[in-house]
Amino acid sequence: MNLNTIHNVYFIGIGGIGMSAIARYFHANNKRVAGYDKTQTEITKGLVELGIAIHFDDSIGSINEVFLNAENTLVVYTPAVPKDHLELNYFKNNGYNVVKRSQILGLITEHTFCLAVAGTHGKTTTTSILGHLMNACHVPLTAFLGGISENYNSNLILNGTEVSVVEADEFDRSFLTLSPDFACITSMDADHLDIYGDAEELKKSFIAFTERLKPNGKLFVKNGLGLEGITYGIEDDSDYTIQNIKIINGAYIFDVKTPKDIIENLEFNLPGRHNLSNALIALAMAVEYGCSYQQLAEGLASYKGVQRRFTYQIKTNDFVFIDDYAHHPQEICAVHQAVREMYPTKKVLAIFQPHLFSRTRDFIDDFAESLSKFDELLLLDIYPARELPIEGVTSSWLLGKINNENKQLVSKENLLKAIHDSDAQVVLTIGAGDIGAEVKRIKKEFSIAN
Structure with missing residues (x-):
């Protein structure tokens, strides 16, 4: 075509x-x-x-x-x-x-130098960081993002057509239409089992994605995934690794060891080790492309994030409200790590809306374990998205498995009252369904209260 x-x-x-x-x-x-x-x-x-x-x-x-x-x-x-x-x-x-x-994304990008970001977690943030870094280095690029970038207030960065930056989605095996020059895989945790059946089939699909690389292309993989490529990790022996991490005024300050050099005193303002990892792989791909260290450092420091990815809605000394898209147990664990690192002494209330009956069923015990970590939990009904209900798969079933005394089911109508009844100083909304629509109500209510 x-x-x-x-x-x-x-x-x-x-x-x-x-x-x-x-x-x-x-x-x-x-x-x-x-x-x-x-x-x-x-x-x-x-x-x-x-x-x-x-x-x-x-x-x-x-x-x-x-x-x-x-x-x-x-x-x-x-x-x-x-x-x-x-x-x-x-x-x-x-x-x-x-x-x-x-398919159309494959057609648009096939005659460009294509950098593709794959993985069951971290795709959107990593793609957004990579697009921003390349743009900061004045690369003539088009970046297709899976979220709204806070820097551009858009899911598209349009500044030329020689290079494309894309999110390579494993859902429905969509990423097998791409032919990237550079590709990274951030994670291969089991997900989309309604499509793949089991974790092994999902992994096979990621391996098939690596085979879509153009000749002389480069594959970047998180250390420990068992795939051959340029490795990255935090405080380990990877080809690209982060060292000497400090938190100063709510920002990470760190060094990156590349295969050739050490880039010192980089600044990054998104909380959480998972976001540090996302920043590292974006940086590694940009370095391998040929971007300058100085421009990359400036780009990294100016990166603001993606909407609904640990997005601060209210941030005062007395009350913090954060919204996040996390909808998989590993993502919830990452959000928990980030909020504990930033607010180690404050009480945390999580409001979670499960996404898909099949995902809730397939990972019920993992969801229960990850949600048990918070001080308090409010659980909404399952958001069905594209699915019909599955008998026995309910939020009540999930609630019964969660090991937390401060937990309850709540309707959207009673959500604001339930938050008011809590004395938590940090409130999180988590999920990929229409919980995002509740964020405005919560923000309005508690901006007035605080």
Whole structure:
């Protein structure tokens, strides 16, 4: 497919974080863009403000007739769209070029120098750091991010087309459409077992991803994953390793040992060892690309983070409210480590919304163990996303397994009262569902109170 001959691009599921970045990309490249999504969100509002037409009813009649020309219209959809979707089936049955988001990302990036970030945890933050570092080094790049960067208030960094930085998503084996020059794997913990069946199949998919590297490409792997490549780790014997870590005024100050040098006194402002690890691999890829140490140091110090990744909503001496996207037991453990490191003497209340019935079932004991670490816990109902309920898989079942005396199920209607009833000085919202919509309510309520 030659994208130069495509004039119109129609998105089904345009409000998705990955889909909207590609919609922004095509709009910036003077294509006519429109789309459908199920619900109106801040993301869809932002697209509409750019002049992109979006409707929210699944109806052929709602599609602008310009996009009903199959010859020069490309249709992009997300696997989250149900198979009986009217618009999707219309396009499939009437001779249109209909492709998944991952396929179009492969097409956009195949003739660029592509740096791809894969892993069951850390993809979005690492991709965002890498895009920001490369941009700070004036590399002509386009970066497709899986979250809204605080530095750019966008999920797209558009500053040239020679280099691409992409999040390589293992869901639905999407990352196997990419052909990167540099690729990293941050982690291979079991996840998406509704797709893969077991952890071994997931690992096979990551190995298949490594085989997608272009000739003479470089693979970067976290030390301990058992894969051959340039290794990275914290305070170990990796090719790239962080040393001499200090916390000064809430920021990490550290050195990085590369295969050739030591880069001293780097500053990084995101809490948590998991974020230090993300910063290290982004730095390593940028160093191997050829970026200067001075520009990288400045870029790292100016990095602000990604929305819903340990994002401070309220930060006073008496009360702290942090929001995070963590939805896997290992991610929850990482958030716990970060909050304990930053606030070792304060009481911590976690509010968690499980994401997917299948993930809750598959990791029930790991979820229980990770959530037991907090001083207090409020548990919301499971967010179903693309799934139907599974018998017996409920938040009540999870609650019963959590070893914590200060735990309770709570509805969204009673959430603010439950927080008021707590004397915790640090409050966390955690999850990948619509818990993000509660963040505004909590912030408004407790900004007034504090």
